[in-house]
Amino acid sequence: MRGRVLSIALLITGLMGSKSVADQRPNILFAIADDWGRHASAYTKIDGKGTVNDVLQTPNFDALANSGVLFRNAFVNAPSCTPCRSSLLSGQHFWRTGRAAILQGAVWDQSILTWPLLLKESGYHIGFTFKVWSPGEPRDAPYGGSAHAYRQAGGSFNSFSQTATKLVRGGKSVEEAKQMLLREVSGNFQAFLAGNPKDSPFAYWFGPTNVHRKWIQGSGSELWNIDPDDLQGKMPPFLPDVPEVRQDLADYFGEIQAFDMALGLLVDELKRAGVFEDTIIVVSGDHGAPGFPHGKCNLYDFGTRVPLVFAGPGITGGRVVDDFVTLPDLAPTFLEAGQVAVPGEMTAQSLWPVLQSGREGLVDENRTQVFIGRERHVARARAGHLPYPQRAIRTDDYLFVINFRPDRYPLGDHYRLDTEDPPTMEEMTNNTFCTLPDEDAGATKAWLVAHREDPRWSSLFNHAYGKRPREELFDLKKDPHQMRNVAADPSYQEVAAELRQRLFDELIHTGDPRLANDGEFFETPPMAGPLQ
Numbered sequence: 001m002r003g004r005v006l007s008i009a010l011l012i013t014g015l016m017g018s019k020s021v022a023d024q025r026p027n028i029l030f031a032i033a034d035d036w037g038r039h040a041s042a043y044t045k046i047d048g049k050g051t052v053n054d055v056l057q058t059p060n061f062d063a064l065a066n067s068g069v070l071f072r073n074a075f076v077n078a079p080s081c082t083p084c085r086s087s088l089l090s091g092q093h094f095w096r097t098g099r100a101a102i103l104q105g106a107v108w109d110q111s112i113l114t115w116p117l118l119l120k121e122s123g124y125h126i127g128f129t130f131k132v133w134s135p136g137e138p139r140d141a142p143y144g145g146s147a148h149a150y151r152q153a154g155g156s157f158n159s160f161s162q163t164a165t166k167l168v169r170g171g172k173s174v175e176e177a178k179q180m181l182l183r184e185v186s187g188n189f190q191a192f193l194a195g196n197p198k199d200s201p202f203a204y205w206f207g208p209t210n211v212h213r214k215w216i217q218g219s220g221s222e223l224w225n226i227d228p229d230d231l232q233g234k235m236p237p238f239l240p241d242v243p244e245v246r247q248d249l250a251d252y253f254g255e256i257q258a259f260d261m262a263l264g265l266l267v268d269e270l271k272r273a274g275v276f277e278d279t280i281i282v283v284s285g286d287h288g289a290p291g292f293p294h295g296k297c298n299l300y301d302f303g304t305r306v307p308l309v310f311a312g313p314g315i316t317g318g319r320v321v322d323d324f325v326t327l328p329d330l331a332p333t334f335l336e337a338g339q340v341a342v343p344g345e346m347t348a349q350s351l352w353p354v355l356q357s358g359r360e361g362l363v364d365e366n367r368t369q370v371f372i373g374r375e376r377h378v379a380r381a382r383a384g385h386l387p388y389p390q391r392a393i394r395t396d397d398y399l400f401v402i403n404f405r406p407d408r409y410p411l412g413d414h415y416r417l418d419t420e421d422p423p424t425m426e427e428m429t430n431n432t433f434c435t436l437p438d439e440d441a442g443a444t445k446a447w448l449v450a451h452r453e454d455p456r457w458s459s460l461f462n463h464a465y466g467k468r469p470r471e472e473l474f475d476l477k478k479d480p481h482q483m484r485n486v487a488a489d490p491s492y493q494e495v496a497a498e499l500r501q502r503l504f505d506e507l508i509h510t511g512d513p514r515l516a517n518d519g520e521f522f523e524t525p526p527m528a529g530p531l532q
Helices: 002-015 041-047 059-067 081-090 115-121 156-169 174-194 219-224 243-272 327-337 352-356 425-430 443-450 458-465 490-509 517-523
Strands: 027-033 069-075 125-130 202-207 279-285 308-311 319-326 369-374 390-395 398-403 471-475
Touching: 027 243, 027 327, 041 059, 041 069, 059 243, 059 279, 059 308, 069 369, 081 327, 115 125, 115 202, 115 327, 125 174, 156 174, 156 219, 156 243, 174 202, 174 219, 174 243, 202 243, 219 243, 243 279, 243 443, 279 327, 319 327, 319 352, 319 369, 327 352, 369 490, 390 490, 398 490, 425 443, 443 458, 471 490
Parallel strands: 027 202, 027 279, 069 319, 125 202
Antiparallel strands: 069 308, 279 308, 369 390, 390 398, 398 471
């Protein structure tokens, strides 16, 4: 490992000759959007037309993809905000991070090493704007807490559509409203750059939450001219192809376009400061869409597959690669870029061999699978606050999922649905906890729940919210949207056995507590039960 770190350092040194010997390490700009799944116009170019991505325009992400490395197969380790970020920051599977492996009730173990604080100890100027690690205590602990926060210019960008819509209805033009919010992005980044008096290398984390619900209904059309009707006939089979759902998805895409515009401003600030050529830029999301079937809190691709691009010094750009990558891989990658030894406890692998290569397609023949899972997301009011434990292996051909507690509902209990006081459409649109609490509130969730007894949609409701068998297996060549479970099909038993073995080998090798004593660690307080 030491020799490999040195080789990376020498490569970067050669590409950054304008810096002094003391400052040869690259800067790092990491932009991550909350709840942003694999949706960008760059993916339309490589996947082909005919999908929902057709309506998106992300020119700034696309520009980085053109000059850098675009990853076709990037996945999260957990499709839930806090555990995903725990794994990303620590470079370990989320199940190795103790109480940080859950969302509500998460507590950070200060003994776990993280790449931002290791870079800081090595001389990097670090800082962040908006969300890094939350909810959880202490807030943003893996990044050093509020001491490294920069939001002096404001935080209204996090409620982009809400604020912009209010400004427009108050008399501002759409463009004026956007620029007022985008000035916050520039101002916060400028403050961070100005706070680096020693001219040391820097690592900046930009983590807005605008792509997270809730956004204003109709904002995709009003602010971004995204026509929901352009999605008709292109919706994946797990989403009802009806006006209400198409509008909801268009509004979600509008928030993605807002994030992309902010990304462009960050790049402009790097150029204005004269450090663009010295900065590695990495852009991704922390899991899939909130409040949609198959999305956030699901191990299906719509919940776990994310955009990922790398651009900057030391990276052989202009390529699309097929290697399977998980977001924890960013930790050793960033550390090697900063010439910092990678801790032995990190289970992730550096991406530098892929980033340096001039090849497209599959670069590293060992990168043919990723491992995914989840435990507790939010408290379950009617089920003893228990988790829904899952682990999965995703390859190019298959997705294999273990549901360790198939007696539980995967997205929370169906309380109030069959009572004399069922939740209203307004409640289900705005209140996550009124029912099915492991799927965020929103218009799509509300519509599908409201139509659950309609014969046209009942099977889709049961597919999304009904109980699932212990094992799920999906043949991705025949079933790319993961709608038909073939785990019990006799013709797939050999495949299931192989994937099951590979999955459990990884869980055992990395010490997953879910396998010990029938999951006792995750099934007992404080990991389960009422919040403490």
